[in-house]
Amino acid sequence: MAAWIETTLWWHVYPLGFVGAPRAAPEQAEPVPRLRRLEAWLDYAAEMGATGLALGPIFAASTHGYDTIDHLRIDPRLGDDADFDALVAAARARGLRLLLDGVFNHVGRDFPAFAEVLRLGPEAPRAHWFRLSWPRGPGAEPDYACFEGHRQLVALNHDEPEVATYVEGVMTHWLARGADGWRLDAAYAVPPAFWARILPRVRATHPEAYLVGEVIHGDYAGFVAESGLDAVTQYELWKAIWSALNDRNLYELAHALERHNGFLDRFVPLTFVGNHDVTRIASRLANPRHLGAALAVLFTCGGVPAIYAGDEQGFVGIKEERAGGDDAIRPEFPATPAELPAEGWPLYRLHRELAGLRRAHPWLHRARIRIDHLANRQMVACPQADGQGLLLALNLDDAPAALPAPRGRAVEAGDGQVIDPGAAGARVLVPPHAWAVLSFA
Known part of the structure; x- marks a missing residue:
C-alpha cells in the first residue's frame, strides 16, 4: 500500500448531485463545465483537514453515474x-489527492458493447462481454445478468479476458491522467480472482495507487487477501x-472495535460514518448530542477515514428504497462555502479539530483499540500503536460520569475534567451525552 495513505483524510463528494x-x-448534449464548481470548495476541504478528494462517478452515464x-x-x-x-491541477495545488469511483461490475444498457447486443443479437462482436441467454427466439431481447435485480445495470462477464483488459486500460488511463487511486464500486459482486488478475498489472505502472473496494458484508480480510486490494469499506x-x-x-461498539482490531492485523479499512449510499449520520442518530461521540470514534480508531460532503455541516437526509430515494442524501451544494447556513459551522470546526488531533498523532492510522472500561452507557477506550496512546471516554448517560482514566493528563479534544492528572487513579469527569480524548503519561 502506498505510504501516502497513512496520513489521508478523504472528503467524499458525489459530483452529479453536488453541482x-x-x-x-x-x-x-455539449459538455457543461460543472465539474469546475468543485474548485471553489477545495480550500474549504483542505482547511477542514482533508488531504484527499474522493469523487463519486464522473464518467459518461445515462442517469445516476453508476x-x-x-x-x-x-x-x-x-x-x-x-x-x-483543471480539477486535478487545483487539487494538487492544495496538496489534495484524488480518488475516482470505478464502476466495473456492471454498465448501463446504453454502453456501446451492450447496445450492439440489442441491435445485432448473438452475432454482436462483444456479446461475450456479458452473461446472456436467448430463450425468446430470433429478434427478441436476451435475458442477461444484472446488478441486484436492476435491469438498467448490465453485469459484465468477468471470466472474459477482454473485459479484464478493458478494465485494466480504464484504470491505468485515469491514473496516468492524475488520479491517485480507485474506489471500486460493488467490488463484492465481482469474483476476487478478477481483481487479483488485473490489479498487479495496474500496480506495475502505478505502484503508488490506492485501491479500495466497496464490500458491505462478509469476510473483509479474506476478500482483501484473495483480491489483492489495499482495503475495503468498513460497514460493520x-x-x-x-x-x-x-x-x-x-x-x-466494543465488539465491533475488537473485530476492527482483527482487520487491522491484515489490512487498514476505509472508515466512515456517512457516504453517498446511506442515511446522513445527523438523521440516523436518535440524539443529536451523540454526533460528536460518533466522530470521536471515527477519528481515533485505526483506518483511513472519509467524511461525506455535507456531514461536516450537519446536513440531514434519509435514504429511501424507491426511485429517487437517494436524492435527499445527494443534494446540490451552493456555489461557494460562504453561502452555507451559519448553524453548520460549529460542526465543521469540530471536524477540523479532530482532523488536527489525528494529524498530531499519525500513528492512529494503524491504532488498535483496548477497552479499559465498559458499561451500557460509558466506555473508556485506549487507541494505541508504536508505543503511543490516547484515551477516549464516552458518556451517553443523562448524568455526568467520573470514568477511570489511568495516568490521564489533559483533555486534547471534547469536554471533560481530569481529576488527579497523571496519577494511576486518575479519572475524567465527562458531562452528560459527551466525550473526551485525553493524553496520558
Missing part, C-alpha cells in the same frame, strides 16, 4: 477532459457506531 447536474443525460456508457469520457453533464485536468463499524449510540449499548 446540480440534470438527473438524466440529455441526448447529444450506469456507465463510456469509462474514458467525462460525463458531459460535468464537462470534459479539460475540466478534469459504521453500523455499530450509530446503532450503539442510538441504543446506548456500548457493548455493541
Whole structure:
C-alpha cells in the first residue's frame, strides 16, 4: 500500500448531485463545465483537514453515474477532459489527492458493447462481454445478468479476458491522467480472482495507487487477501457506531472495535460514518448530542477515514428504497462555502479539530483499540500503536460520569475534567451525552 495513505483524510463528494447536474443525460448534449464548481470548495476541504478528494462517478452515464456508457469520457453533464485536468491541477495545488469511483461490475444498457447486443443479437462482436441467454427466439431481447435485480445495470462477464483488459486500460488511463487511486464500486459482486488478475498489472505502472473496494458484508480480510486490494469499506463499524449510540449499548461498539482490531492485523479499512449510499449520520442518530461521540470514534480508531460532503455541516437526509430515494442524501451544494447556513459551522470546526488531533498523532492510522472500561452507557477506550496512546471516554448517560482514566493528563479534544492528572487513579469527569480524548503519561 502506498505510504501516502497513512496520513489521508478523504472528503467524499458525489459530483452529479453536488453541482446540480440534470438527473438524466440529455441526448447529444455539449459538455457543461460543472465539474469546475468543485474548485471553489477545495480550500474549504483542505482547511477542514482533508488531504484527499474522493469523487463519486464522473464518467459518461445515462442517469445516476453508476450506469456507465463510456469509462474514458467525462460525463458531459460535468464537462470534459479539460475540466478534469483543471480539477486535478487545483487539487494538487492544495496538496489534495484524488480518488475516482470505478464502476466495473456492471454498465448501463446504453454502453456501446451492450447496445450492439440489442441491435445485432448473438452475432454482436462483444456479446461475450456479458452473461446472456436467448430463450425468446430470433429478434427478441436476451435475458442477461444484472446488478441486484436492476435491469438498467448490465453485469459484465468477468471470466472474459477482454473485459479484464478493458478494465485494466480504464484504470491505468485515469491514473496516468492524475488520479491517485480507485474506489471500486460493488467490488463484492465481482469474483476476487478478477481483481487479483488485473490489479498487479495496474500496480506495475502505478505502484503508488490506492485501491479500495466497496464490500458491505462478509469476510473483509479474506476478500482483501484473495483480491489483492489495499482495503475495503468498513460497514460493520459504521453500523455499530450509530446503532450503539442510538441504543446506548456500548457493548455493541466494543465488539465491533475488537473485530476492527482483527482487520487491522491484515489490512487498514476505509472508515466512515456517512457516504453517498446511506442515511446522513445527523438523521440516523436518535440524539443529536451523540454526533460528536460518533466522530470521536471515527477519528481515533485505526483506518483511513472519509467524511461525506455535507456531514461536516450537519446536513440531514434519509435514504429511501424507491426511485429517487437517494436524492435527499445527494443534494446540490451552493456555489461557494460562504453561502452555507451559519448553524453548520460549529460542526465543521469540530471536524477540523479532530482532523488536527489525528494529524498530531499519525500513528492512529494503524491504532488498535483496548477497552479499559465498559458499561451500557460509558466506555473508556485506549487507541494505541508504536508505543503511543490516547484515551477516549464516552458518556451517553443523562448524568455526568467520573470514568477511570489511568495516568490521564489533559483533555486534547471534547469536554471533560481530569481529576488527579497523571496519577494511576486518575479519572475524567465527562458531562452528560459527551466525550473526551485525553493524553496520558
